[in-house]
Amino acid sequence: MDGKVWLTLAAVVAVGLAIAAAVLLVRVFKARRLLLDAGIPLRDKALFWVAVIYTVSPVDLIPDPVYLDDIGVLMLALRSLHAAAASRSAKEPGTL
Template identity: 85%
Template structure:
């Protein structure tokens, strides 16, 4: 394959990774309503904001054409926040619905 094909392939992969990171960032931002819940530990709330700041910051572990580090940080934040929310809801007294 010549250089032009590799360049096009790299651009498509980079665009796909950028879209995946953007989708995850939107999902993390939509999950921010969970931050108002008093039952969620401060560590998980802080991880949320660290993930958002890391994703939008120009400093990365892996250079920006490859968004794997951003995707990993966002997935970790989502997983941690959802697990903390599930624990907080199950720990609430009442009917178990969390309301």
């Protein structure tokens, strides 16, 4: 394969990863309503903001054309928020 094919393939992968990161960022913002409940621990609230700031920040562990680190941070935030909400609703039926 020549260089043009590799460049096109790399561009397609980069766009796919950027779309995945954007979708996860939207899901994190949708999960933000879970933060409105005062019973959600501060750690989970802070993780939400860290994930958002890390995703939009130009400073990354891996350069921005590769969104794998951003996706990982967003997935961690989503998992943490949903786990906190689930444990909160399990403790107090009728909430959330």
